[in-house]
Amino acid sequence: MPVTLNQLSSFLAVAREGSVSAAAEKLYVTQPSISAAVSALSKEVGVELTERVGRGVGLTAAGEAFRPYAADVLGLIEQGRRAAQEASESATRTLSIVAVATAAEFVVPSLLRAFAAAQPEIRLSLEVANRATLFERVLEHDVDVAIAGRPPDDERIDGRAFLPNEIVLITAPDDPLASGKPVRADQLAERVWLQREEGSGTRELVGDFLGDHDLRPQTLTLGSNGAIKEAVRLGLGISLQSRMAVDHELASGALGQIAVRGGLPRREWYALRSATVPPRPAVQLFLEFTHGPGGKRAFKR
Numbered sequence: 001m002p003v004t005l006n007q008l009s010s011f012l013a014v015a016r017e018g019s020v021s022a023a024a025e026k027l028y029v030t031q032p033s034i035s036a037a038v039s040a041l042s043k044e045v046g047v048e049l050t051e052r053v054g055r056g057v058g059l060t061a062a063g064e065a066f067r068p069y070a071a072d073v074l075g076l077i078e079q080g081r082r083a084a085q086e087a088s089e090s091a092t093r094t095l096s097i098v099a100v101a102t103a104a105e106f107v108v109p110s111l112l113r114a115f116a117a118a119q120p121e122i123r124l125s126l127e128v129a130n131r132a133t134l135f136e137r138v139l140e141h142d143v144d145v146a147i148a149g150r151p152p153d154d155e156r157i158d159g160r161a162f163l164p165n166e167i168v169l170i171t172a173p174d175d176p177l178a179s180g181k182p183v184r185a186d187q188l189a190e191r192v193w194l195q196r197e198e199g200s201g202t203r204e205l206v207g208d209f210l211g212d213h214d215l216r217p218q219t220l221t222l223g224s225n226g227a228i229k230e231a232v233r234l235g236l237g238i239s240l241q242s243r244m245a246v247d248h249e250l251a252s253g254a255l256g257q258i259a260v261r262g263g264l265p266r267r268e269w270y271a272l273r274s275a276t277v278p279p280r281p282a283v284q285l286f287l288e289f290t291h292g293p294g295g296k297r298a299f300k301r
Contacts, residue, residue, distance in 0.1 A: 005077070010023065011066075013027050015050075075274075076276075078141060079141050079277055095123070097146070098134050100128070100129070100148045102202070102242050104147075135152055145287070146272040158273055162269060162290050163269040166243040167242060168242075169239070169260060169264060170250070171232060182261040183258060185213040186213070186215070188217070189215045191237060191238050193219045193239060195222070196221065197223060205265065220237055233255055
């Protein structure tokens with residue numbers, strides 16, 4: 001018996017939700033149908049793909065290995081369906097975007113406003129995810145375009161930079177090191193460094209900087225860039241942030257800035273997409289706009 005789309009969607013729902021009951025509720029089917037589909041898929045693949053984990057269901061090592069292929073198949077079919085419908089003009093052209101938090105707040109709105117004015121017939125959607133989840137969404141074809149920092153070392157993801165992302169080291173406004181005179185990196189070893197949760201690009205940025213300078217300071221993890229800015233303002237620590245995210249606070253004096261000898265990491269914003277399928281016309285239009293004169297005008301404005 002060949003593998004069916006129902007089996008793949010049931011398997012992925014169990015993988016995402018962590019239980020048969022939650023997967024059934026998500027897909028609006030019965031629990032026995034989910035169990036039967038996953039069992040049939042395991043038989044067809046030749047190994048057990050799921051196992052009991054406490055009161056829920058998790059993936060075996062084989063299931064984890066199989067998961068990206070299942071997601072790829074379903075994602076490709078969905079992308080193909082949308083491309084066919086849009087080509088026959090039987091469906092509204094759509095563009096789905098996922099962005100990391102900083103980009104979603106400070107980069108994407110200007111870009112979408114300008115693009116929507118140029119292509120008003122394309123229906124746009126935006127969601128926010130951390131860096132790790134964002135790459136998963138691209139690989140599973142759940143979104144058309146992602147906006148984030150440097151792409152992963154994965155040939156399945158195509159990325160091209162379109163906007164500089166200046167990084168600054170923020171501190172409390174009354175910090176003596178915020179005088180403007182560059183300091184050595186080792187002078188920051190005794191400071192508390194504030195970072196985001198696992199999977200965040202900001203956390204990766206902080207971790208890379210500390211590792212590059214062989215610093216092992218105390219760290220404190222907070223759940224949002226807003227929380228980090230407020231903690232920095234109150235003198236609880238220092239952190240690396242995109243200038244876009246803190247420009248207002250720096251200009252108003254709510255935050256201070258520490259200059260570091262040798263400078264800080266250079267970063268850019270990238271538009272990312274799956275490299276395994278050709279972009280639909282709406283996606284191609286957005287990418288051309290982002291990297292062309294229209295995108296540059298959007299940020300100058």
